[in-house]
Amino acid sequence: MRFKAQIQNITTFTKFVASLTSLGPVAWVRLNENDVRFTIIPEQGTQVWAVLAIDAIFEGYTIQSAAENVINLEVPLGPLHQALKSALQATAASIRLTKKDNIPLLSITIVRNSIGNARQSASEDDDGGIGIGLSRERETTITQDVPVRVLSPSKVEGIHEPRCRDPDVHIILPPLMQLKSISDRFTKVALESRSVTAGLSAIGPRLEMAANMHGCLRLGIKTDAMKMASLWTGLDNPELDPSHLEGGMEEIQQHPSTRMKQLGGPDGQSEEGWAKVRLDGKDWGKVMSVGRLGGRVIACFCHEHALILYVYLPSERDEEESALTYYISSYSA
Amino acid sequence: MVKLTFTLTPDASARLHDALSCLGKFGDSVSFEARKDQLVLSTLNSSKSAYASFKLELGFFSAFDFASDVGQDGRFTCSIMVKALLSVFKSRAAEARGKNAGIEKCEVAVQETPEEAECRFIVKMICEHGVTKTYKLTYEPVAVVHALFDRNLATNRWVIQSSFLKEFADYFSPKAEQLDIYAEDGKATFISFTEKVMKSKSVLKHPLKTAVSVNLSDFDHFSAQEQLHIVISVKDFRSAVMHADTMNASVSAFYSSPGRPLQLAYEKDSLQCQMTLMTAGDYIGPTESDVPSAASTRPQTRGQSFSASDSRSERQNDMPPPRPSNQAIRKGLRGLGRNESSGQAASTRRVSQESDSLFVPLEESDRRWDPPDYEKVETLGWDATADNENEPHPTFRDSRIPSATDLNSNEMLEGLPPTQRISQIKGIW
Incomplete structure (x- = not known):
């Protein structure tokens, strides 16, 4: 069983791991010849299935295993994130699967210019500028060993990505920083107002999120004492691509979103045409942590059922092979 | 009778805070040992596996006066809880945030007379705008272990x-x-x-x-x-x-x-x-x-x-x-x-x-x-x-x-x- 690669895009990888860390402590990581997949299935809350295209992050990627060159690992995200953070200023970083004392490890080797060089070379410059000559040998090597568990194929074969009916509404979300600051505010207000009335302490505040096929998104919260809502208009509802659907144009005709287009309007004032979900405020706050990646987010609303977010990693090419998929169930009340 | 007084500049007071917070990471209490030309702050941790000491020489103080007639070795030793001292000597950061009035001078004296309350470590913070804060901490006379x-x-x-x-x-x-x-x-x-x-x-x-x-x-x-x-x-x-x-x-x-x-x-x-x-x-x-x-x-x-x-x-x-x-x-x-x-x-x-x-x-x-x-x-x-x-x-x-x-x-x-x-x-x- 072999895996090693150079980490080419350390910043993105670090942010990627950071956004996953907020959802759960341990991820199931599946490495194969085509991609790297991180999956987090917490006992409660949002599931993430994230796929990284190999060349989005890695270089010189080699993998080898008895099970058709697939390796399944259980990886603690906290330590992995911490290890990657120390690579942020690196000149080179690589990752490999290894074993020490019979414990499998993801070993991350980081090479960076010697620490404190900045200060030293600055002072040398004052003396007459012999700063850079030594820098090649002045390298610091940092090795971070993240303990992992290897999962056998039989252990993971029963785990499948959730399936969901066709969404009623799909929409591109506004910048997540906007959305996050508003939803965080709502959740906080709801938590505070509830602590006064002191009831239903087991259930967190429920955000109500809805969208229509005319570029409107509504985010609101309701407590006994008050009701608040924010409305975005003029957002994009991306067109469905017939080539991605089995039935082609005909299926688009039948698609729930086509029907939803007939209802409601672009000003968002009509009560018709909304697909609505109820989310746990705290859980949503964790999901929003993915905003740090700065990717495009498409939200698919299945009315009263689920919300699915597709977060695409920004890439120079148009391929968008790397994406994080969040499956969020809607609460009934 | 022991007489120990010293005065600190605001900068020295902040440095003393840094030293105390470092000592606080080793143990709960800090031992003071005064001699005629130095003050040593030290801590031995509870498992006695780590010992930290800070020797403050005369140059650290703007004034330092120590006289003792107790003991032949001319030392004065005591122990004080680190937490208590830390709340007295605030860090530079707290000052920068404007939480405390700026200190102009810090005067410390030890009171050990039978007439008054004994074993008091008195810190006077002379601050801006004519404010003076006086802290009286109780110390414990101990034998210091180095x-x-x-x-x-x-x-x-x-x-x-x-x-x-x-x-x-x-x-x-x-x-x-x-x-x-x-x-x-x-x-x-x-x-x-x-x-x-x-x-x-x-x-x-x-x-x-x-x-x-x-x-x-x-x-x-x-x-x-x-x-x-x-x-x-x-x-x-x-x-x-x-x-x-x-x-x-x-x-x-x-x-x-x-x-x-x-x-x-x-x-x-x-x-x-x-x-x-x-x-x-x-x-x-x-x-x-x-x-x-x-x-x-x-x-x-x-x-x-x-x-x-x-x-x-x-x-x-x-x-x-x-x-x-x-x-x-x-x-x-x-x-x-x-x-x-x-x-x-x-x-x-x-x-x-x-x-x-x-x-x-x-x-x-x-x-x-x-x-x-x-x-x-x-x-x-x-x-x-x-x-x-x-x-x-x-x-x-x-x-x-x-x-x-x-x-x-x-x-x-x-x-x-x-x-x-x-x-x-x-x-x-």
Whole structure:
């Protein structure tokens, strides 16, 4: 069983791991010849299935295993994130699967210019500028060993990505920083107002999120004492691509979103045409942590059922092979 | 009657706060020891495995006045809770945030007259806008215990800018427990690790193991034996390094061999800091018969007379001198040693640890027949006598603390009650 690669895009990888860390402590990581997949299935809350295209992050990627060159690992995200953070200023970083004392490890080797060089070379410059000559040998090597568990194929074969009916509404979300600051505010207000009335302490505040096929998104919260809502208009509802659907144009005709287009309007004032979900405020706050990646987010609303977010990693090419998929169930009340 | 008063500038007061918060990471209370020309603040941690001391020289104070008629040794010692002091000497950061009125001067006095309340440590903060804050803390008169460290025995030493060490500490997992330091092939390596969790389920909760390798040229000076692994606590290391970095000082490390203490020392502007830390670890390099290879940025001035194998074999012959009331040290040590032996980094060193029991290398077994070096014996102990003017006292010394690697003999020792030093018995007759 072999895996090693150079980490080419350390910043993105670090942010990627950071956004996953907020959802759960341990991820199931599946490495194969085509991609790297991180999956987090917490006992409660949002599931993430994230796929990284190999060349989005890695270089010189080699993998080898008895099970058709697939390796399944259980990886603690906290330590992995911490290890990657120390690579942020690196000149080179690589990752490999290894074993020490019979414990499998993801070993991350980081090479960076010697620490404190900045200060030293600055002072040398004052003396007459012999700063850079030594820098090649002045390298610091940092090795971070993240303990992992290897999962056998039989252990993971029963785990499948959730399936969901066709969404009623799909929409591109506004910048997540906007959305996050508003939803965080709502959740906080709801938590505070509830602590006064002191009831239903087991259930967190429920955000109500809805969208229509005319570029409107509504985010609101309701407590006994008050009701608040924010409305975005003029957002994009991306067109469905017939080539991605089995039935082609005909299926688009039948698609729930086509029907939803007939209802409601672009000003968002009509009560018709909304697909609505109820989310746990705290859980949503964790999901929003993915905003740090700065990717495009498409939200698919299945009315009263689920919300699915597709977060695409920004890439120079148009391929968008790397994406994080969040499956969020809607609460009934 | 004791008279102790001193005055601090705002800057010195903030530096005192930094020193106190560093001491607070080692222990709950800080011991003061005043002499006519210096004030020493120190803490010995509860397991007696780490000792930190800050020597404030006259230059640190804008005024310093000490007079004592108590005791022949002309010292005044007391102990105060760190927390209480920390709330008095606020940090620079708190001041910058505007939480406190700016201090203009800080006056400290000790009150020990029978007429008034005794044992009061009085701090007067003279602030802007005519505000004066007076704090009265109660102190406890105690005998201060200092850890003695003989730098002459510490043949391994290095000096490095604190900024380097701070960066190393930043890479370590906050949960990591131990730090292994060694030199090899022109590089010095710092490895933070934690005792291994064997259950497969909890493997994922295991903290990161971090290795940082730097070129010896990054050190201002480096002369330490190659492949000599010295293991200290990450937490103590971090406490020392973080403080050294606030002073922007060069940190010197002195150590002899695993199981003997390591000292980190740095100083700036009349403030001398010393941390003496217990170590574990082992030596996996060539034995003494081989050419001793010392990683050095400078020609070696002394031979390696204190390699681990050397001291170990000696101990098998001699009964170590008694160490009254340092059971805790032994425990702390054993803890460190045990962790070390099962730690990942130790895997290669296992062999040499086990060598104590069965597979004794030829070189070592041969050493058993060497005559004991009597001069080296009799240096550890609680120095209860007050006739040693050169050292703060009472003290305990480092030079005879048993090696943590020497588990077998340690276990044997457990059954032996402490006895008196021979030199003291002579005094009786």
